[in-house]
Amino acid sequence: MKIADKHSKILQASIKVFAQKGFYNARISEIAQEANVADGTIYLYFNNKYDILITIFEEEIGKIIAKVKQELANVEDPAEKLYKFALIHLNIVEENQDLAEIIQVELRQSSKFIKEYRNKKFAEYLNIISQIVRQGQAAGVFRQDVMPGIFKRAFFGALDEMSRFWLLSSKKKYTVNLAARQISDFFLQGIARQVPGRTSALNDDSSVSPKLFSDVVTV
Amino acid sequence: MKIADKHSKILQASIKVFAQKGFYNARISEIAQEANVADGTIYLYFNNKYDILITIFEEEIGKIIAKVKQELANVEDPAEKLYKFALIHLNIVEENQDLAEIIQVELRQSSKFIKEYRNKKFAEYLNIISQIVRQGQAAGVFRQDVMPGIFKRAFFGALDEMSRFWLLSSKKKYTVNLAARQISDFFLQGIARQVPGRTSALNDDSSVSPKLFSDVVTV
DNA sequence: ACGAAATTACTGAATATGCATTCAGTAATT
DNA sequence: AATTACTGAATGCATATTCAGTAATTTCGT
Numbered sequence: 016m017k018i019a020d021k022h023s024k025i026l027q028a029s030i031k032v033f034a035q036k037g038f039y040n041a042r043i044s045e046i047a048q049e050a051n052v053a054d055g056t057i058y059l060y061f062n063n064k065y066d067i068l069i070t071i072f073e074e075e076i077g078k079i080i081a082k083v084k085q086e087l088a089n090v091e092d093p094a095e096k097l098y099k100f101a102l103i104h105l106n107i108v109e110e111n112q113d114l115a116e117i118i119q120v121e122l123r124q125s126s127k128f129i130k131e132y133r134n135k136k137f138a139e140y141l142n143i144i145s146q147i148v149r150q151g152q153a154a155g156v157f158r159q160d161v162m163p164g165i166f167k168r169a170f171f172g173a174l175d176e177m178s179r180f181w182l183l184s185s186k187k188k189y190t191v192n193l194a195a196r197q198i199s200d201f202f203l204q205g206i207a208r209q210v211p212g213r214t215s216a217l218n219d220d221s222s223v224s225p226k227l228f229s230d231v232v233t234v
Numbered sequence: 235m236k237i238a239d240k241h242s243k244i245l246q247a248s249i250k251v252f253a254q255k256g257f258y259n260a261r262i263s264e265i266a267q268e269a270n271v272a273d274g275t276i277y278l279y280f281n282n283k284y285d286i287l288i289t290i291f292e293e294e295i296g297k298i299i300a301k302v303k304q305e306l307a308n309v310e311d312p313a314e315k316l317y318k319f320a321l322i323h324l325n326i327v328e329e330n331q332d333l334a335e336i337i338q339v340e341l342r343q344s345s346k347f348i349k350e351y352r353n354k355k356f357a358e359y360l361n362i363i364s365q366i367v368r369q370g371q372a373a374g375v376f377r378q379d380v381m382p383g384i385f386k387r388a389f390f391g392a393l394d395e396m397s398r399f400w401l402l403s404s405k406k407k408y409t410v411n412l413a414a415r416q417i418s419d420f421f422l423q424g425i426a427r428q429v430p431g432r433t434s435a436l437n438d439d440s441s442v443s444p445k446l447f448s449d450v451v452t453v
Numbered sequence: 454a455c456g457a458a459a460t461t462a463c464t465g466a467a468t469a470t471g472c473a474t475t476c477a478g479t480a481a482t483t
Numbered sequence: 484a485a486t487t488a489c490t491g492a493a494t495g496c497a498t499a500t501t502c503a504g505t506a507a508t509t510t511c512g513t
Contacts, residue, residue: 021488037343039258043473053490058474094426124256124339134402148425161425165396165408165416172395173388180387183353189384197384205424206367206380207313240462262499272464277500 022060025050026074029067034113038068038121069132072122075114076136079107083143093151098199100144101174105191108178116182119175141167166202173198241279244269245293248286253332257287257340288351291341294333295355298326302362312370313422319363320393320414327397328410335401338394360386385421392417 028050032041043064047054061067083103090096108115122133144167151157177194181187189197247269251260262283266273280286305322309315327334341352363386370376396413400406 039343042471047491054473055475055491056489059489064473120343124343130402151425156427157425158427161420162408162412162416165413166420166425168395168399169392169417169420172391172393172398174391175395176387176391177384179391183349189381193381194384197381198388201380201385201388201421201424203424203426205420205422206370206376206385207422208375208377261497266465273499274465274501275463278463283499 021050021052021056025052025057025060026067026071030071030075030113030117033068033071033121034116038064038117068117068121071114071117072133072136075111076118079111080136080140080143082107083140087143093147093154093156094199094203096147096150097144097170097203098195100147101170101195101199102192104174105178105195109181109191112182115178119179119182141171144170170198170202173201240269240271240275244271244276244279245286245290249290249294249332249336252287252290252340253335257283257336287336287340290333290336291352291355294330295337298330299355299359299362301326302359306362312366312373312375313418315366315369316363316389316422317414317418319366320389320418321411323393324397324410324414328400331401334397338398338401360390363389389417389421392420 025046028046029041032046032049035041036045041064043057044054046067047057050057057067061070083100086103087096087099090099118133122130145163148157148161148163148166152159152161152163177198244265247265248260251265251268254260255264260283262276263273265286266276269276276286280289302319302322306315306318309318337352341349364382367376367380367382367385371378371380371382396417
């Protein structure tokens, strides 16, 4: 058996066990058992338990970002790009549930080091979204008063919460397609009923959005 | 010193320490020190370390839900209600950062028991949002094809991600007001530029939303 | 009003346990 | 024969929890 085999066997086992039990409640002996190796063998491939978690993150997150970027490359229309992003994201989560669980839950409450590391990679991911927004604004199809820095978080957060819900409730009420469609549509169209002859129902009521976006602090 | 005093002193200390170090890296001795009691005293008020976490959740989450409901009670317009929800939510997070950190991070990866318990309370919170949507649909001001079950998660997720960002980066780029305004506006109006005479830019391009929301699986 | 006895509250060093990590020994490969 | 890969029982440490002892508070008889 080649080295690469055990390395990845242990990693895969770890992803499974960490996702199931959580990092702190996962036992090295469980991972060893799951990977069909001795406890000690794990330490030939990883420095310690924490190192396994970091490696999972390092080796897997890059793949995801690359995949999303690649799949979006040949989509032109900003609105469709946003929808595609949602669709791809949700599909990845669905196909990598254990990994998604770890990234969503375990990596959040880790050491300062891994947290910062996570955030760096994460920022890269979020910036895919803000780039789409800027592109849409430049093309004149998205509103100019939208702040990409807020939008990217709102949009990602919506997807993230939706997928968290999936991870919890195994039996899904909605398809990935429907969720991606609705969520991207919320953000593109809004939920306010479009009254013919007016741009939106909201504009009816000046008390609701008195001076929209006038309270910026910093850029 | 009254009993109630120590109970809440220990709880407050725990919130602080858990938020700072994470549940698993928090030491009982640290909490004791922070609360100015002996290690053993903690066990006169709580069964074990985990019990403290559960109690934090039990005693604090109810207050929050009650506060939000109460503050929304006298708002009528659904659109404004949505904005108010965002504003109140973000303000609560801002004013209870340690607690927010714990609810967001620590309670996620806990035992099955606490997870389920969290989800129950959490569902109650989310349903405030879907109620607003249904109210708006009944009043004819929100689109009928919006699914409240998806919307509530998307909307909450957007707020949650925004506040997570705040918890991480101490120096804030945006005010709570601005974020609440933008996020509720994304969802109400969308970001697609409103072209006069048309209901939205999206309707321009039939390829983007071919058969919107036609792939429902279950209700 | 006072002190003694009883009750209740608190302390923190000692205990016990659980588990990550090590390493002397064995097996497989070159 | 030498090198490399693996094993899993033994080690050692960290820390949640306990509990014998001390302090504070309350009760109650004179």
